[in-house]
Amino acid sequence: MKTPRKVISSQIPSVRAFMRRGDPRFVSNESQNMNPCLKAQIPNRTAPRRTVLGHKSKKERLINRTYYKTIKIEIKMLNYKKIIPCLDVKEGRVVKGIQFVNLKDAGDPVEFGRYYEEEGADELVFLDITATVEKRKTVVELVKKVANGISIPFTVGGGIGSLEDVQAILDAGADKISLNTAAVNNPDLLAKISKEYGPERLVCAIDGNRVYVEDKKDAEDKTLFEVENKYCWFDVMTHGGRKSTGMDAIQWAKKTKELGVGEILPTSKTYDGTKKGYDIEMTRGIAEATGLPVTASGGAGSIQHILDAFTKGKASAALAASIFHFREITIKDCKQYCVKNGINMRL
Numbered sequence: 001m002k003t004p005r006k007v008i009s010s011q012i013p014s015v016r017a018f019m020r021r022g023d024p025r026f027v028s029n030e031s032q033n034m035n036p037c038l039k040a041q042i043p044n045r046t047a048p049r050r051t052v053l054g055h056k057s058k059k060e061r062l063i064n065r066t067y068y069k070t071i072k073i074e075i076k077m078l079n080y081k082k083i084i085p086c087l088d089v090k091e092g093r094v095v096k097g098i099q100f101v102n103l104k105d106a107g108d109p110v111e112f113g114r115y116y117e118e119e120g121a122d123e124l125v126f127l128d129i130t131a132t133v134e135k136r137k138t139v140v141e142l143v144k145k146v147a148n149g150i151s152i153p154f155t156v157g158g159g160i161g162s163l164e165d166v167q168a169i170l171d172a173g174a175d176k177i178s179l180n181t182a183a184v185n186n187p188d189l190l191a192k193i194s195k196e197y198g199p200e201r202l203v204c205a206i207d208g209n210r211v212y213v214e215d216k217k218d219a220e221d222k223t224l225f226e227v228e229n230k231y232c233w234f235d236v237m238t239h240g241g242r243k244s245t246g247m248d249a250i251q252w253a254k255k256t257k258e259l260g261v262g263e264i265l266p267t268s269k270t271y272d273g274t275k276k277g278y279d280i281e282m283t284r285g286i287a288e289a290t291g292l293p294v295t296a297s298g299g300a301g302s303i304q305h306i307l308d309a310f311t312k313g314k315a316s317a318a319l320a321a322s323i324f325h326f327r328e329i330t331i332k333d334c335k336q337y338c339v340k341n342g343i344n345m346r347l
Contacts, residue, residue: 079344080122080344080345080346081310081315081316081317081318081338081343081344081345082122082123082295082316082317082318082345083120083121083122083306083317083318083320083331083334083335083345084121084122084123084124084125084295084317084318084319084320085112085116085121085124085125085319085320085321085324085325085331086125086127086297086319086320086321087109087112087113087124087125087126087127087146087321088127088129088321089109089126089127089128089129089139089142089158090128090129090130091130092109092139092142093105093106093107093108093109094106094107094108094109094112094325095129106321106322106325106326107325109126109142109145109146110142110145110146110149112325113146113149113150114149114150116150116152116324116331117149117150117151117152119324119330119331119332120331120332120335120346120347121152121331122152122153122317122346123152123153123154123155123317124146124150124152124153124154124155125155125156125157125178125265125319126143126146126154126155126156126157126174127156127157127158127178127205128156128157128158128159129158129240130158130240140168140169140172141172143156143169143172143173143174144172144173146173147172147173147174148173153175153176154173154174154175154176155174155175155176155177155178155203156169156172156174156176156177156178157177157178157179157180157203157205158178160177160178160179160182161182161186161189162189163189163192163193163196166193166196166197170197170201175201176200176201176202176203176262176263177193177201177202177203178203178204178205178265179193179202179203179204179205180204180205180206180207180238181238181239183204183256184236184238184245184247184252185238187255187256187259188259190202190204190256190259190260190261191259191260193260194259194260194261194262195260198262199260199261199262200262201262202260202261202262202263203261203262203263203264203265204253204256204261204263204264204265205264205265205266205267206236206249206252206253206256206264206265206266206267206286207236207237207238207240207241207266207267207269208234208235208236208237208249208266208267208268208269208270208279208282209234209235209237209241209244209268209269209270210232210233210234210235210268210270210279210282211232211233211234211235212230212231212232213230213231213232213233214230214231215231216231219231219233221248222248222251223248223249223250223251223285223289225281225285227281232281233248233249233250234248234249234250234279234282234285235247235248235249236248236249236252237269241269241272249266249282249285249286250282250285250286250289253266253286253289253290253292254289254290256290257290257291257292261292262292262293263292263293263294263295263316264286264290264292264293264294264295265294265295265297265319266279266282266283266286266294266295266296266297266298267297267298267319268282268297268298268299269298270298271298271299272297272298272299273298273299273322274299274301275299275300275301275302275305275322275323276299276301277299277300277301277302277305277308278296278297278298278299278300278305278308278309278313278315278318279298279299280308280309280312280313283296283309283313283314283315284312284313284314287313287314287315287316288314293316293317294313294314294315294316294317295315295316295317295318295319296309296313296315296317296318296319297319297320300318300319300320300323301323302323302329303329303333303334303337303338306318306320306334306337306338307337307338307341307343310338310343311341311343318334332347335347
């Protein structure tokens, strides 16, 4: 029998997030009045995901679909944009550099996770940035420690290369997993993960680097963008931004959608750590080409940059690291500024 998938879309805050905010529909996991079908959907950080979801009768699945469809419609009407801090982790510590190099220590990932939840972060991303290069697995125990300290949706990436790796990360407490190098090397893995766990748990990270050409004819097979009287396309990078694939990022994003990816996380190697703003062309290009939720990443240096990601880049979420890690800007200030400028956000 095929394992039922989680019904909630990746666009929707997790059940834990509702519980934390005191939503009357999700008062407590132990509530006597809770719908048993709903109770089975609440993630348990200590139990395997397949066991938590369980096998349901046809009647129970129908109740679930009807119940969650109602919630899905209600929340989609709100259309919240999200602010997401990113923990780039190396050797158990949060680090930050410029264009993926010259890394500096920023602090403890467990403490950062708790801090960002208190700050009002909508989600948290944990990237083991050297796992692939060092040919090792993601640090599962550290993921578990971070997950145990937070209740907001939690995405983990780096060193994930099989269904077994995915299961281990989800069992450790992650809500979603993110793949980059493994997806490029083995695209079928995306389809397998999406089929097994659902697209709402699958994020494809795309590290893109600008490549400028003098004439359109020099890159006829690429998706070109005109920027300041020049043409450029975006080269997909792997192994932590160290290797060029020659693949077009926009075309690759469209392919990942076909393979069952639920979200895309494009990071600009060109702008990463520079604080000059996100690569709006790449972000918007992927959002328009796929229609999937896209998280802008790489280059945020001001509140205006984050607003631009939503208004110009058509992003569903904005991810940032150093400006939050070093307290240059607070998440609360970002949200208040965006709300004043017409962006719908959860304060």
